Amino acid sequence: MSLLKKFATVGGATLISRVFGFTREMMMASALGVGPVADAFNLAFRFPNLFRRLFAEGAFNAAFIPLFARSLEEEGEEGAKRFATEIFSTLFTVLLVVTVAAMVFMPALVKTIIAPGLAACIDDPQTLGQQISCEDRYAITIAFSRIMFPYLACMSLMAMVSGILNAFRRFFAAAAAPTILNFALIGVLAWCWWNGSDQQTIGFLMSWGVLFAGVAQLLMVTVAMRMAGFSVALKRPRWTPALKRLLILAGPAALIGGITQINLFVGQAIASYKPGAVSILQYADRPYQLPLGMVGVAIGVVLLPELARALKAGRAEEAQHTQNRSLEFALFLTVPAAIALYVMPEPIIRLIYERGAFLPETTHQVAAVLGLYALGLPAFVLIKVFSPGYFARENTRVPMIVTGISAAANTVLSFVLFWFYAEQGIALATTLAGWLNAWLLFEGLRRQGLWHVDMALVKRSVLVILSAGAMGGVVWFLLERLAPYLATGVGALTQGLAILAIVAVAMAVYFGLALATGAADRAMVRNLLKGRRSKRV
Structure with a gap:
């Protein structure tokens, strides 16, 4: 299977998950809007999600697989x-x-780490004017966090099993499993909706x-592992050289692999000081995560095993x-996606969310944040490209330092910019920190002669x-001409058709220019199309 086809397999499965994720967010926005229950759910879910990315996906993809x-x-x-059993136990x-x-210390975690703004709300109830009191907001955030925290354990174990599947070049089950979360929600x-439940319910x-x-996702990848002819057992944990080596690699790798989530978590913790800001950031994050997940996850999952094999075999040129x-693949897909999201965030947000409890004024707020997130999209995908260059060589020291610098910059910028630009300041800080991280990682590889x-x-x-810049100009022109069909109050079908028309023309312009100018590898495209035609025959 070629590198491009492997990217397409993982990216396609991730795309399916993200599409259903869109459906989930649309329904949630309609039911909860940007109110206190939405804030509480997003804050509670972000915490186990952060540790899942830090100590599960990031660490195991970077350290366990090699x-x-x-x-x-x-x-x-x-x-x-034997090695897998030691680690699993x-x-x-x-x-x-x-x-x-x-679970025991959750009140303290919520008050100091997850949502410090809620603690400030308790001390001064006048800081928030919501239909739910500050004490209730604090209580439901604790309750939601306790219910969802075991999700971290399931996802961490799933990440290890997924690492085993990836090492055997079986990528689909692990990439498709997250769809279960979207189906459940x-x-x-x-x-x-059918029963007319209130927001807290x-x-x-x-x-x-x-x-x-x-639990269901963990079961799915476990079954896939057994079908691949591999299994692990649960035994008494022991300190072994293999475990020691894994921890040495996984500690820094966890921070590096989860930099995007670290930045988002810091941003949401700061945003908890403003009612609704947490949910605004979360709703803007969903469209932004579609291309990031489809391209970034695919590259991160496939590139590391490929590099590790080539280097261990001494094939430096490969x-x-x-x-x-x-x-090339990362830039080819993320640059036009970033420009499109930056030029037309408001019509996208209006179509996805603006109904029910999600009001027109909220559309403007979420769209402004999405536009700023879009500027950082290529950077966070590039991090996924550059990081395996270190991990495949079992070098985590340099990327750990880089990640520390980036995370510190994001925290400082978020604190400063939040007081001037609210949630938009946090989005801008996240974008700037992402570009700093990507640039430092690339410079490290280049200076060591590794790239x-x-x-x-x-x-x-x-x-x-x-080509993407020309496409952006076309999108801007079409937005001006189709503005009456994209305004508030226009039916969702009309809005959707208008956006589809813009996207279709934009794709035609971009891919046409890319093929005509050589921005896309024409030989690779021809081989891919020949492969598909031969399969049909």
């Missing part, structure tokens, strides 16, 4: 099973202790839906080629930017 691949190559399948025990401790919201049922989805083509930019990459990158 070590597991080495064990599989050097010791065979029995040695790999330790991980399970640690997660059990962490989950119990978090869509089902909950539909049931609540909706929030509680959605929290239980998250926990149910976590590793360089893989890195450059991955960067040699070839002329094909330079040429295609410039042409991609020019």
Whole structure:
């Protein structure tokens, strides 16, 4: 399977999940708007989600896969099973202790880390003028957090099993499993709508839906692993050299792999000082996560195993080629997506969310944040491209330092800009920190001689930017002409058709220019199309 086809497999599964995620967010926005229950749910869900990205997906994709691949190559399948069992047993025990401790100390976690703004609200009730009192907001945030925190344990174990599947080049099950969360929450919201449930009831049922989805996702990848002919056992945890090596790699890798989530979590904690700001950031994050997830996750999942194999086999030239083509792929898809989201955020937000409890004034607020997030989209995908260059060589020191600098910059900028621009300041801080992180990672690779930019990459990158810029001009022109069909009060079908028309023309312009100028590798496209035609025959 070619590198492009592997990206397409993971990206396609992730795209399906993100589409259903859109449906979930649309229903949630209609039911809860940007009120206190929506804020409480988003704050509570972000916390286990942060640790899932830090200590599960980020750490295991970066540290577990190279070590597991080495064990599989050097010791065979029995040695790999022994290594996986050691890690699984330790991980399970640690997660059990962490989950119990978090459930007990959740009030303190909410007050100091998850939502410090709610603590300020309790001290001064006049700071928030909501239909739910400050004490109630604080209480439901604690309750939601306790219900959803075990989701972290499920997702962490799932990440390890997914790492095993990825090492065997079986990418689809792990990429498709997150769709279960969207199905569960869509089902909950539909049931609540049918029964006319109040907002607090909706929030509680959605929290239980998250926990149910976590268990179901873990079961799905476990079954896929067993179907691949591999299994792990639960034994008494032991301190072994393999576990020590994993922790040495996984600690820094966790911070590096979860930088986007760290930035978003810091932003939401600061945003808790303003009513509705947490939900505004969350709703803007969903459209932004569609291209980020589809491209970034695909690259992050596929690139690391490919690089690790090439380097362990001594094929340095192949590793360089893989890195450059991955960067090309990232820029080819994310630059036009970033420009489109920056030029037309308001029609997109209006179509997705503006109904029920989601009001027109909220559309303006969310669209402004989405436009600023869009400017950072290429940066966060580039981080996914540059990081494997370190992880495949088992080097986590440099990217850990870079991530620390970026996270510190994001925290300082968020604090400063929030007081001037509210949630827009947080979005701008996230974008600036992302670009700083990507630039420092690339410079580190370049200066160590681990990344040699070839002329094909330079040429295609410039042409991609020019083609995407021309596409942006066309989108802006069409927005002006179709404005009456995109305004508040116009039917969703009319809005949707207008946006589809703009997207269709924009794609035709961009891909047409990309193929005509050579921004896209024409030979690769021809081979891909030939492959598809031959399969049909």
